[in-house]
């Protein structure tokens with residue numbers, strides 16, 4: 523089957539009050555694909571989504587959603603798209619069920635209320651007032667509303683922020699099922715493991731430009747991985763069989779094939795009667811790529827980013843287990 527292009531972005535530019543938030547961005551998303559648009563705060567992701575959803579006119583370049591200009595041909599595009607923005611405008615005194623019913627009134631051929639609530643895992647909260655929902659539950663209500671019109675294209679801006687691990691895993695299943703049934707999904711997220719698991723293609727934005735993009739599997743394979751271990755006492759970096767950087771006694775070798783690099787290092791160590799304490803072999807993760815291409819601004823957040831790199835392995839595997 524030939525997959526059509528559902529979203530086309532060509533040289534998109536967009537300014538807010540003289541500040542150019544998006545500076546010539548191009549990418550394509552195939553029908554039924556999950557595409558992750560990534561980048562640190564302020565990179566221009568939401569602005570791009572707002573243009574794609576037809577809320578704002580492109581300042582330069584062109585965008586097409588399902589073959590149409592989403593701003594000029596809004597009537598053709600809007601009924602076929604669903605959107606979950608970061609800030610939902612709910613009425614706090616309505617219940618969840620009343621909110622869905624109100625939204626159904628604005629939607630052509632909407633899903634039944636119960637089906638939408640079930641998809642978003644909100645069946646048990648149907649009679650709860652919106653103001654009493656937790657942050658994660660509000661995101662789930664947003665998801666229910668975005669899915670009401672059975673959209674062909676779904677824009678999800680940080681869809682799982684505030685969700686607990688179980689709700690997040692359930693949302694991933696919904697997203698995967700929708701894509702398997704042909705829905706095209708463009709999502710932004712700061713949870714890189716989420717992007718790595720869900721998306722088959724991605725682009726990393728920084729300061730309004732794309733700094734890395736491509737198929738998820740291919741891009742990660744091309745980056746290679748790393749082997750880390752405690753540098754044995756009295757061994758100099760120059761004695762190692764592979765180039766390594768050493769920080770605070772932790773040696774890190776980057777390698778296209780990290781398994782092979784680990785074998786080389788272990789053989790070398792065994793021949794000398796040395797142990798490689800804390801040996802860790804890892805394929806590249808999206809987080810590696812992200813930290814490389816979207817470095818933190820100088821100052822406090824630069825240090826946070828380094829902390830994230832050190833803590834990364836433990837954090838992401840804990841999350842992975844919770845979510846399984």
Ligand SMILES: Nc1ncnc2c1ncn2[C@@H]1O[C@H](COP(=O)(O)OP(=O)(O)OP(=O)(O)O)[C@@H](O)[C@H]1O
Nearest residue numbers: 538539541543561562563564565566567568569570
């Ligand atoms: N309405 C607006 N008026 C002025 N500046 C804006 C407006 N909306 C966004 N910006 C600025 O444009 C830049 C890009 O914002 P945008 O919301 O697109 O980033 P983002 O990548 O979605 O960030 P985040 O991850 O924090 O959501 C930011 O510097 C932001 O301050």
